Amino acid sequence: MPPSTDQLMQVIRIQTEIARLGLGLGDIMGFVVEQVLSLISADGAAVELAEGDEMVYRATAGIAKEQIGLRLKIDGxxxxxxxxxxxxxxCPDSEADPRVDRAACRLVGLRSMLVMPLQHKGVTVGVLKAMAAQPNRFSSAGVVLLGMLSEVIAAAMYNSVRYDIDELFHQATHDSMTGLANRALFMDRLRSTVLQSERDNRPIGVLIIDMDGLKQINDTHGHRVGDAVIIEFANRIREGTRSSDTVARLGGDEFGVLLTAVEQPRDVDTAVQRIDSEIQARFAFEDKEYELRGSIGSAISTVDGLEIEQLLEVADQRMYAAKRQRSASLQVCA
Known part of the structure; x- marks a missing residue:
């Protein structure tokens, strides 16, 4: 069965939206995998790039959302x-297909999948993958539609990367607005750092930072000012960290910091204080000044555990606790 008219129109709308937004490669990959879900009734989707002898999840959606940064061996x-x-x-059924990494399929929760090659300068550098939790989900129409979306990503690779594969990797792993690592690279480094920390018995710290007041700035002064504030906020976090730390924009007004050179728990508290101090100075932009504030939550592996999800959850909860505390203090002062 060929794709329906509605499905073809949705592909055109996706292409139009990308052209309107002018997204970078990493953002386009993230946008496309989200569209796969509704376009072909997939439960999950991912863009995986080939890096050395591994395939790395660089953009994810649906049931694969939490697996960003996951690494699979190319062989197997x-x-x-x-x-x-x-x-x-x-793959009609991952439980019966000898070509798949069955452990990874079970981790993600998929039973059937379509895998579409992504080509850059005539070389297959990655894949666009649609996933379903049930066997035998995808039709021939799904193949055609996924192929169209893979061409959207391939065009983005061609247009945004004019040099070599190293530049392609940078485009796919960094936030186009701030230049910081994106969520995929942050999760990738967090996974590898946690494994190294466990082997060396050395602590690591994770910070989740949420910008306060961005919506109000956007609503009052417009998104151009809001974008300038995000870029300045990102620069200040970077200024408050060390070269050994990974600073990432996780999405919207949320940032993450991975602290690797940690000797004891108070080193994480010191990092929080240093970043908070950098953030708080007023920001001048086009003859106006804006207050910058951020709520910071932290977790440390030797105290809060070595499970990645647990570290992120603890840091996230503490960030929201800090935000509530700040909000309550402002109400008292008012």
């Missing part, structure tokens, strides 16, 4: 076979 995975062959691959 359907994605790796797709990269090596350059062919579209269909």
């Amino acid at each position: 995975s359907l994605s790796g076979l797709c990269v090596r062959s350059g062919e579209i691959l269909n």
Whole structure:
């Protein structure tokens, strides 16, 4: 069965929205995987890029959302076979298909998938993958539609990357607005750092930072001012960290910091104080001044555990507690 008119119109709308927003490669990949869900009734989607002998989840949606940064061996995975062959691959049932990394499929929660090659300068550098929690989900129409979306990403690769694969990697792993690492790179480094920390028995720290008041700035002064504030906020976080730390824009007004050179828990508290101090100075932009504030939550592996999800959850909860405390203090002062 061919794609319906409504599905083809949705592809055109996706292409139009990307052209209107002028997104960078990393943002386009994130946008496209979200569209896969409704376009072909997928439960999850991912863009995986080939890096060395591994496939790395660089954009995710749906059931794969929490697996961003996940690494699979090229040898022994359907994605790796797709990269090596350059062919579209269909897996009707991961439990019966010897080509797949079954452990990874179970981790994500998928049973069937379509894997579409992504080509840059004639070389297959990654895949666009649609996933379903049930076997035999995808039709021939899904193959056609996923192919159209893979061409959208391939065009973004061609237009935004004019040099080599290193530049492609940078575009795919960094936030186009701030230049910081994006969520995919942050999660990738967090996974590898947690493993290293466990081997070396050395603590690491995780910070979640939420910008306070961005919506009000956007509503009152417009998104151009809001974007300038986000960029300045990102620069100040970067100024408050060390070269060994990973600073990332996780999305919207949320940022993350991975602290690796940590000797004891109070080093994390010191980092929080240093970043908070950098953030708080007023920001002058086009003859006006704006207050910058951020709520910071922290977690440390030796205290809060070595599970990635737990570290992020603890830091997130403490960030929201700090935000509530600040809001209550402002109400008292008012």
